[in-house]
Structures are given as C-alpha cells and as structure tokens.
Amino acid sequence: MITKVTHVSVLVNDQDEALKFYVDTLGLEKRSDDPMPGSENQRWLTVGPKDQPDVEIILQATDWGVEPITTEERAALVGKAPGLLFQTNDIKADVEALKAKGV
Template sequence: MIKIANYQLWVHDQDAALEFYTGKLGFEVRSDVTMPEMGDFRWLTVGPAGQPDLNIVLMAIPGEPVMDAGTARETLSLVTKGFAGTVFLVTEDLDASYKELTARGVEFSEEPTEYPYGLDSAFRDPSGNNFRLTQPYAMP
C-alpha cells in the first residue's frame, strides 16, 4: 500500500512559518534539523496532532544550484499569490475551529460559508500558501 508521508510547502521564512504552524494552527514539530555539510540546509516538518504519519515540509525557496535565480523568483511569486497549490483541512466543527483559529491570529480570507458539500472557509499562511478549512457533510 502506498501512503503519503510528507507534503512540501515553499515558505519565505522558515522561522515565521514554524511560528504560524505551531503557534496559530496548533501543529506539532516533527523534525527540525540543520545540516551544515549541506550548506546549512534545514529540514523542518510539522504536522497536525493526532495524525503522526503525515508531515508538512516547510521548505525554504533554495538558490543555486538547486534553483536558478529566475526559477526562485517565479516560485516566490506564485507562493505569494497563493497559486502554489492548496492544502485542504477538515474539521468536525467549522464554527468552533474558525473561532479558535481567529482567536490565535489566523486571518481568514473567506468566512465559513455553506456549499452543497459542506461548510467551507479559507486562509493563507504568512508565505501566501492557500488553505481551505472545511466541514464536509460526510466526514472522510
């Protein structure tokens, strides 16, 4: 059986991302390792409590030789605009989760709204990555 273990998000600043994901979303740090032998490359992962087999890699946008300057600028631009993909989160109680996250400082771009599939809302992380927080009518 194939399972998803890690999902990578590009972030502008790993420390700011770490604060957002742990302090505001309540995620756990799974690993935070800096490797001097690889130019101080930092492997930083977080994940939701209660879901230990899924990690989100908070990856700094690299420079040479991994990415040329033009690609790095394009990646930064796409992330900032929220067009580098969307992470879909589910909750059993969107109203309670919305209130809790708002109290922690998460700024929603879309308040909870009813759709045919359930209640849905949206926010972005400090780098611009897009998130949907949904309470589906039939939880997966």
C-alpha cells in the same frame, strides 16, 4: 502500489515564521528541524497534526534546491502546494479561532 501519503511540501519565505504559524496558530507540532548536509542555512523542517504521526508537512524554503531566481519569482512561490487540506471536528469554531488569531 501507493498506500498512503507521508509528506507534502509547502514553499515558505522564512522557515522560522512558517514554523511559528503552523505550530502556534494552526496547532500542529514540530516533527523535525535538522540542518541539511552540505548546507550552511538550509533545514529539513517538518510539522504535522498531533494525532496523525505518519503525515508531515515540509516547510521548504523557496531557495532550497532551485536555481537562483528573482525576488518577485521567489515571492510568487510562497504558500504554493499541490494541495493541502486539513480536517477539523468543528469548522465553525476553528474558523472563529483562526480569525481571532488574525488569519
């Protein structure tokens, strides 16, 4: 029986830019940043909410584990996830804070 969700992947074009956004803009913490075995440029990069250590968001490069695709196909994948929801204790204040950061 499934008891909880531990990871969800979000496809990103640039892992460093995504990390900066999720940490500096959304306030999540970096959990792991490790090279993938057998790969020169692929990383296992995860972030998560500071108060929820059992959940991680994988910032997955669009070229990780897929056949070569066109630039347009890769761009269409960015930001896609089956569903990614954040809980907040003050949505109005958080919306204003994110707007102030250009989101």
